Amino acid sequence: MxxxxxxxxxxVLHRRxxxxxxxxxxxxxxxxxxxxxxxxxxxxxxxxxxxxxxxRIFVIDLSVGRVPSELIVLINxxxxxxxxxxxxxxxxxxxxxxxxxxxxxAAVTIRGVDRHGTPRTIEGQGLLARAVQHEMDHLNGxxxxxxxxxxxxxxxxxxxxxxxxxxxxAQ
Ligand code: ZN
Numbered sequence: 795m796x797x798x799x800x801x802x803x804x805x806v807l808h809r810r811x812x813x814x815x816x817x818x819x820x821x822x823x824x825x826x827x828x829x830x831x832x833x834x835x836x837x838x839x840x841x842x843x844x845x846x847x848x849x850r851i852f853v854i855d856l857s858v859g860r861v862p863s864e865l866i867v868l869i870n871x872x873x874x875x876x877x878x879x880x881x882x883x884x885x886x887x888x889x890x891x892x893x894x895x896x897x898x899x900a901a902v903t904i905r906g907v908d909r910h911g912t913p914r915t916i917e918g919q920g921l922l923a924r925a926v927q928h929e930m931d932h933l934n935g936x937x938x939x940x941x942x943x944x945x946x947x948x949x950x951x952x953x954x955x956x957x958x959x960x961x962x963x964a965q
Contacts, residue, residue: 800888
């Protein structure tokens, strides 16, 4: 089921998500919804708080639904390593229409468990490293606008809020 994606300003997006205590039968359908919602929105990553679930789960699919083996599902992820620096423009499904250049690690190694509770370690560079850091930020209540310099953040947040107030522009 495709779920509505919460937008900047919704409190769930701005607080730290809780660890998943156990792989219960509800986790599977939740992850299916996250993947469907991600593909419907044509995004490359989605964190559970973006659909209003304050739990430490994210999905990433750099193929945007084209290659099933590219789908990454990670529960309770934690960084093992972060190296380097990349500066690339990015956006967020919760802040539609706004893009900004954000400093991200160039390479990451991250571990967590998949939907079956099996431990997974993922190494990524470039776009994947950036997506992983972006989704991890969501689990910590941080949006990409929060990582910008104060002046730029002020201007873009003001624009984001003004845009969301106009219902006609709802996507
Ligand atoms: Zn995002």
